[in-house]
Amino acid sequence: MIGVFDSGVGGLTVVKEIFRYLPEYQIIYFGDTARLPYGTKGEAFVKRYSAKITEYLIKRGAKIIVIACHTSSSWASESLKKQFSIPVFEMITSAGLEASLKTKNNKIGIIGTPGTIKSRSFEKKLLKINPDLKIYPKSCPLFVPLVEEGWVSNRIVLETAKEYLSGVKSKRIDTLILACTHYPLLEGTVKKIMGPKVSIINPAKTVAKEIRDFLENNPKTADNVKKGANHQFFFSDEPYNFKKISHLCFNRKMKIKVKDPF
Numbered sequence: 001m002i003g004v005f006d007s008g009v010g011g012l013t014v015v016k017e018i019f020r021y022l023p024e025y026q027i028i029y030f031g032d033t034a035r036l037p038y039g040t041k042g043e044a045f046v047k048r049y050s051a052k053i054t055e056y057l058i059k060r061g062a063k064i065i066v067i068a069c070h071t072s073s074s075w076a077s078e079s080l081k082k083q084f085s086i087p088v089f090e091m092i093t094s095a096g097l098e099a100s101l102k103t104k105n106n107k108i109g110i111i112g113t114p115g116t117i118k119s120r121s122f123e124k125k126l127l128k129i130n131p132d133l134k135i136y137p138k139s140c141p142l143f144v145p146l147v148e149e150g151w152v153s154n155r156i157v158l159e160t161a162k163e164y165l166s167g168v169k170s171k172r173i174d175t176l177i178l179a180c181t182h183y184p185l186l187e188g189t190v191k192k193i194m195g196p197k198v199s200i201i202n203p204a205k206t207v208a209k210e211i212r213d214f215l216e217n218n219p220k221t222a223d224n225v226k227k228g229a230n231h232q233f234f235f236s237d238e239p240y241n242f243k244k245i246s247h248l249c250f251n252r253k254m255k256i257k258v259k260d261p262f
């Protein structure tokens with residue numbers, strides 16, 4: 001199985017893309033709704049629970065891990081890659097690469113949770129690829145609760161997005177990374193504000209393509225990853241507005257199990 005985890009329901013945007021690019025593989029998902037949000041938590045907390053969740057998913061049969069949460073990817077991916085022997089995918093590498101290839105004027109904006117922005121994870125990755133890049137980061141903490149309310153394009157969302165994005169827009173960036181699980185659901189609103197000349201990078205898509213390429217090139221691992229449609233969705237507490245979010249992502253109902261294993 002492909003083990004996917006997030007602080008809550010936002011990681012379903014990543015599952016959506018895995019379903020699109022790797023439709024034959026089975027998924028086991030864990031959303032840590034008992035402890036969310038991760039975006040405003042400290043590094044040690046996020047590392048601790050990311051490791052516990054990874055261990056839990058491996059015990060339940062995951063053969064590769066996808067850290068769908070950008071905050072966990074930012075704080076914990078390096079330690080998880082060292083700690084566990086199975087392949088661990090995170091949200092930063094493929095999105096960073098795509099952004100660096102897309103930009104023409106070398107100006108890239110990054111929007112994410114306070115934790116992701118504070119960690120400078122995307123900046124570090126991007127500057128390693130190309131030290132000439134100019135990076136403009138901005139945390140947008142209100143986006144997560146707005147999306148969880150099912151609000152993705154109303155006037156409140158539009159005004160909030162205008163306020164958050166005016167700074168990066170004024171820097172004349174030509175590429176913007178949506179560095180949070182929830183933000184792909186705001187892509188339409190973000191596009192409206194940034195205009196047609198700005199390329200929007202959705203890391204949920206780039207990571208799904210990265211995993212597809214990896215499995216094509218690693219048939220032994222691919223054989224180990226169970227195929228089938230018997231997907232499992234676990235949450236450590238009742239997920240708020242799950243129906244709305246899963247509807248926004250998949251347009252269909254999902255069966256879930258609620259249990260806190262920690």
Ligand code: DGL
Pocket residue numbers: 006007008010011036037038039040068069070071072113116144179180181182
């Ligand atoms: N999943 C988180 C992320 O992508 C956003 C929600 C949270 O703060 O827990 O960073």
